Amino acid sequence: MILYPTIELQNGRVVSLHRGRLxxxxxxxxxxxxxxxxxxxxGASWMHLTDFDGIEGRGENVELIEEIIRVAGIPVxxxxxxxxxxxxxRWIEKGAGRIVLGTLAVRDPDLVRELAKYFPDQIVLALDVWQGQVMSDGWRMASAIAPEAFLDAFADAPLAGIIVTDIDSDMEDLDAQLGLMSGLAAKARAPVIxxxxxxxxxxxxxxxxxxxxxGALVGRALFRKTxxxxxxxxxxxxxxESVAEFK
Structure with a gap:
């Protein structure tokens, strides 16, 4: 399993959010x-970075993200x-290892499928689930799409992965989260993170x-030092795996 240590940026600072509250x-x-x-x-082989200012349409972190790509020493x-x-x-040209698309996948799935074919193994789908619905716009907008239908829409796209977040639980009920994730992962054709x-x-x-x-994203727990x-x-x-010895 691949761990993706995670940095989340807002106004140039490393932050964490509770249930996406910017x-x-x-x-x-x-x-x-x-x-x-x-x-x-x-020893990490990848890292993940979320730009919260980018979600709001602002570009305050552009230079910082460019520098992180240059100095990280691993794909971002x-x-x-x-x-x-x-x-x-533009960001793939700047050296990003992968691009994560959620809102764009809800609004324009045809474009995301095209991008996945043009950039194989560099496009990751973000599947954020709240009360059985796919969310977009930084968890602020509920779509009318069920998670299973969302996965079906990208079944033939050569995605690098699918990041699944259960917003309902948000680290409060791990068993419920794992149940949702394993169920969706069984239907997905790309690796689930x-x-x-x-x-x-x-x-x-x-x-x-x-x-x-x-795989799994790991962020807040690293900074809390748990x-x-x-x-x-x-x-x-x-x-x-243990192997039986034969004599």
Whole structure:
């Protein structure tokens, strides 16, 4: 299972949000560049970055994100505010390893399917679920689309992955989250990445045995220091199966 240590940016600061409330950020007093370098030093193979200002249509973090891409030492998966083809192509040209699309996938699924074919293994679908509906616009707009129908719409697209977030639970009911995620993962044709379910190393140990889930985003727990990234990466590795000895 691949762990994606995560940085979420707002006004140049590393933050975490509760249920996507942009007006109530929890600010972490860390340097985003040093943090990104630390992910690579710990042994991570990827990192994830969410630009909350991009979700609101603002570009305050552009230069900082460009610098993170340059110094991280590992590929960067970026989400937040991609509303058209130009913005996706521009950030891939800037060196982004992957682009995460949620709102654009709700509004223009044909375009997202085209982008996935043009940039194979670089487009990730964001599937944010609240009360059985797919959400968009930073969790603020409910669509009329059921999660299963949303997955079906992209069944033939060569996506790099699908990030699934259960907004209902938001880290309060792990069993319910894992039930939703495993059910959707069983229907998905691309690797599923769980979001919002990792609070400690035990959660990683449980998650890696949930069928069809290939990875997880880990953010808030790193900054709260309830998880050590080096240990988490080790736990996420597959364990060798015991083999019977024959004499």
């Amino acid at each position: 007006e109530e950020p929890m600010i972490w007093h860390v340097d985003p560049l040093d943090t990104a370098r630390g992910f690579a030093s710990a 998966q970026i989400g937040g505010g991609f509303r058209n083809r130009d913005s996706v192509e 769980a979001s919002g379910v990792v609070r400690n190393v035990d959660d990683i140990a449980r998650l890696k045995y949930v069928p069809h889930i290939s 998880i050590d990234l080096v240990e988490a990466l080790e736990v996420a590795q597959p364990q060798p």
